[in-house]
Amino acid sequence: MNRDKRQQIFERLREDNPNPQTELEYSSPFELLIAVLLSAQATDVGVNKATRKLYPVANTPQAILDLGLDKLKFYIKTIGLFNTKAENVMKTCAMLIEKHDGEVPNNREDLEKLPGVGRKTANVVLNTAFRQPAMAVDTHIFRVSNRTGIAPGKNVLEVEQRLLRLVPKEFLLDAHHWLILHGRYVCKARKPQCGSCRIEDLCEFKQKTE
Template identity: 70%
Template sequence: MNNIKRREILGRFRNNNPHPKTELKYDTPFELLISVLLSAQATDVSVNKATALLYPVANTPEGLLSLGVEGIKHYIRTIGLYNTKAENIIKTCRILIDKHQGQVPEDPLALVALPGVGRKTANVVLNTAFGWPTIAVDTHIFRVANRTGFAPGKDVDAVENKLLRVVPTEFKVDCHHWLILHGRYTCIARKPRCGSCLIEDLCEYQAKQEI
């Protein structure tokens, strides 16, 4: 795929959705961090249902620490891997209080040092909370990048590096959200909805589905 096509694809995404947002519900960088941590191997819908009950009770490092591991489990037990996630949340809260004055650090190295926070989570927080031009590659973005030919790569790191190289600066902040939403609702895993796709004529997927 050439850069002319890529720019046209991103332009269409922007025209269709000028201000894309995460579907996770949050009010502060800390709430976003916890929600993204919870979203690993879980849906945004399930996370939002849990945090709608959790955040009114505790939405700060100090508040979640006061609940303790068992208290947090009570609110997130409907989410996959909730035992490990509850423990990581407590550990993360302690580090935020001890090392970062209770604030989410705007620093990729500090973020990935938090328990349960990997490169993808750090990129989401930096992009969504702080406006960094990072591109977090999840399963949706990995699939879309490879299937369409936009930024093929053998693993998520290769796709991320390719996207950072080929996406023009003006699109970088929003690219992450556009690709996730496209993968979640149109370019879905089992049977992509090619017939109703905004970029069907630009996509290089060979086995397009007429729907």
């Protein structure tokens, strides 16, 4: 795919959604970090249902530690892998207090040292909470990047690095959200909705659907 096509794709995505947001609900970097931690192999809808009850009760590292492991599990028990996630959340809260004065660090190295935080989670926090150019490649972004030809790659890291290099700079901060939303609602895994897709004429997917 050439540079002009990429430029046009992101111009259209921006035109349709000038201010794209994550679908996870949060009001601070800490709330976002915990929501992303909980979202692994779970839906944003499911995470939001749990955090709507949890955050009014505990939405700081100290408040969650004070809540205790069993009560935390009670609030997030509807989310997959909640036992492991609860333990990681507690350890993360303890580390934030011990090493970062209760604040979420705004750099990859420190974020990735937090229990349960991998590269993808760190990228979401860096991009969404701190507005740094980072690309959290989930299944949606991986699929859209390869299927359209925007930034094909054999693995998640390859796609991430190619997106950071190939997405025009003016779109870099919001590209992560546009691509996720496009993959979630239009360029779906089993049946992409090519007929109603805004970028169908620019996309290089060969098996287009009606």
